[in-house]
Amino acid sequence: MTYDAPDRPSLPDPATAPELFEGLLTRRxxxxLIDLVLIGAIALVLGMAGIILGFLTFGLAWMALVFVVPAAIVIYxxxxxxxxxxxxVGMQVMDIVLTPTRGQPLDGWMAIFHAALFWLTFWxxxxxxxxxxxxxxRRQxxxxxxxxxxxVRKSPMMRHWQRMRMADQYGV
Structure with a gap:
């Protein structure tokens, strides 16, 4: 799958594909909440490792404990x-997926920037x-x-892109 704008079908519209956006905010x-629990577990493991390392380094590693939560968020x-x-994981459980709209691929750095911006605006x-x-x-x-x-919701999105490709193929 390419991410070039000309090859990419148009973005789904809630008027023509409402199934992609049904219950989206509740799902998000x-x-x-699911992700918070998992991030908390990662932070707990990193915190425990930091405490143990602190004893081994005569307290020096304890200064790094302030970075445990941000590190857990970035890693996750x-x-x-x-x-x-x-x-x-929470999005997978709730059948939603993040889709780039400007034709660029969604890589690890963009995901981290997306999460950082989310936490900043949410905070x-x-x-x-x-x-x-x-x-x-589009509930953005x-x-x-x-x-x-x-x-968008993942399972209806897959059907939507298939319909859009078929329409482009047959000129409908």
């Missing part, structure tokens, strides 16, 4: 959202971030629009 919230999003699945004002998604037609949040990404 549930995926976020880089390895899951930056993978070919383009979804965190500054989570109600505005969620309200913003309620009023955009602020960080999605800035990064040029779109969150």
């Amino acid at each position: 919230v549930m995926a976020y 999003y880089g390895m899951t959202l930056g993978s070919p699945k383009r979804a965190t 500054i004002s989570w109600p505005i971030t969620i309200l913003f998604a309620l009023f955009t037609p 949040m602020i960080h999605d629009l800035i990064m040029g990404t779109l969150m």
Whole structure:
């Protein structure tokens, strides 16, 4: 699959493909909660390793403990959202996937920047971030629009792209 803009079908429209966006915000919230638990587990493991290393280094490694949570977030999003699945574990469970809208591939760095921007906008004002998604037609949040990404339901998306390719093939 190429990511060139001319080869890529047009972005799905909620008016013509509503199944891609049905219950999307609820799914995103549930995926976020699942991801929080997993990030917490990663942070716990890194924290325990830091505490043990602190004893071995006479307390020197304890200074690095302030980086445990940010490191857990970067590791988690880089390895899951930056993978070919383009979804965190929570997103996979909730059948949603992150799709780039500007023709660029979704790699590990873009996934990390997407997550960092999400955490920044969510930390500054989570109600505005969620309200913003309620009023955009594709249910995009602020960080999605800035990064040029779109969150859609995965199983209906696969059917949507197949229909779009068939329509392009047969000139419909």
